[in-house]
Amino acid sequence: MNFEFTEEQLMIRDAARDFAQRELLPGVIERDEKSEYPTEQVKRLADLGFLGMLVGLEYDGGGMDTISYVLAMEEISKVDSSVSVIMSVNNSLVCWGVEKYGTEAQKQKFLKPMARGEKIGAFLLSEPEAGSDATSQRTTAVDMGDHYLINGTKNWITNGKSASTYIVMAQTHPELKHKGINALLIDSKSEGITVGPHENKMGMRASDTCSVMFNNVKVPKENRLGEEGFGFKLAMQSLEGGRIGIASQALGIASGAYELALKYAQERKAFGKEIIHHQAIAFKLADMAVEIEAARFFCLKAAWLKDQGKPYGQASAMAKLYAAETAMKVTTEAVQIHGGYGYVKEYHVERLMRDAKLTQIYEGTSEIQKIVISRGLMD
């Protein structure tokens, strides 16, 4: 076993840290308050290559490994999860599927601009009545010979408004149930697409989360990813990798809150000494540090398995479950350590606590992760 990062991995971590501290921290509170999409910050994320860092160099990506991705996601998420979720969705849920299963023409047309960050991708799986039960897709892709005709509504779509390219899961053969679902690459400006308003969320308020409605949208047959009926499998495989991204995001939220709480506890005095010297606070910080370190190992293990070409679905589910639960617990404690200051926006930890909640819900709730893990135990 080797617990040392390579020089390159450390350089990527430091680059992400510098970017987050220098360019994301100023204005993060205001963007959250106003639910303002981080346009300039996403442009810089693209310039630095983070939006396509996992895509191969031959398709204009960064050609980086998943370990580096975990390190970068953690650093960016310490400061602004609304930005890191954009990076995670583009890398893990959209670019990954096109790079792995797309035709050469699809890669040239759709993958390259997304890897360069000139265009953003979105992954459209959830529906008003199909969240955790993703097999119950109501959106239809009727086979019209040379094209599919799409009708239906997708919900909770990260990058819904800002994305230029959608991967849409839609049912073509209802009689085959989930084996009748196709994954289609769709230009978000296609005729018949309506994007709903930005959801007024509890956390990660600056990322654009919208509903997307499809009304007789024509999609050429060549835009289907993989074989006929491969859509559900592609979605599940994409989510396996996506979970590493969200687990790393949760890890970053937790470690960001912990670092703030540690600093505050070393400065804030009560009863004649810094509060870190009170055992009630010191033990909280010790617990937080232990759980964050464990979450980090889960994330890195899943990333390592993926980089080695080994199965990582079980490991990524464990990482996502543990890191999300840790993020919620650690951010709650960070607010508690800050006392009254923790409850106001200026000190950041209340925002991190609101952001943490979403990591327990999206890309598979904690309960869904337990289903994945327990099914894995029976294999």
Next chain:
Amino acid sequence: MKILVCTSNVPDTTTKVKFKEDNTLFDDSGVQWIINPWDELALTRALELKEDAGNSVDEVSVINVGGAQTDATLRKALAIGADKAFRIDACAADAYYVAGQIAAYLKENPFDIVFSGIESSDYNGSSVGAMIAEFMNYSGVSSVTSVNIEGDDVILYRAIPGGKQKIKAGVPLVAVVQKGIAKEPRIPAMRGIMMARKKPLEVMPAKEMEMLTKSVKFELPKAKGACKMIDAGHVEQLVELLKNEAKVL
């Protein structure tokens, strides 16, 4: 035109400074190394000059005198955009030795402009750039806040008390640069990090040279006193404390 940027490998500015061997050596265990911030700004400006199609800068290299632990920061410089990196393999004890080694390299490998940060954030010697100019008999301009190239001339501004001085100089030249030379250091992009793998990082043996200084002992400054917070509405209390307690008024 070729630019050489001298870089120092320094502990991260948040490092907790400790000493070892009876306080005669800096304890570098667990230290995170970074490019000296002034040198990083110098590199940023050198790259801006190269990217500006209006002048003839076509190569930017970085050089460091140090051990293998400095390779990581040299590779970062390559990732940021430097074309080549050179390391003179030595454990440098003073500015004279560093400047002498870089000058020896320059004698065999001439550059048009040499950038050196005004000081390094570890030992703050503020001497290497001026010494290189002296060793090489190059023009040397200190406290430079702006560098531009106009034809064959280098236009520099340097900070002087109460204002700034404009200097026109020919090459070869050593510019000792300070804050203002570039807006902020660059963050390496993913593509730059990948490309850095293929760029040359040449390690050369040091020339025989005497070291003129030896550190006898290091001491840490006294710990700062606790910070007193005065309510914004009580300026008279602040004045009273500055006058009678801090005795600075």
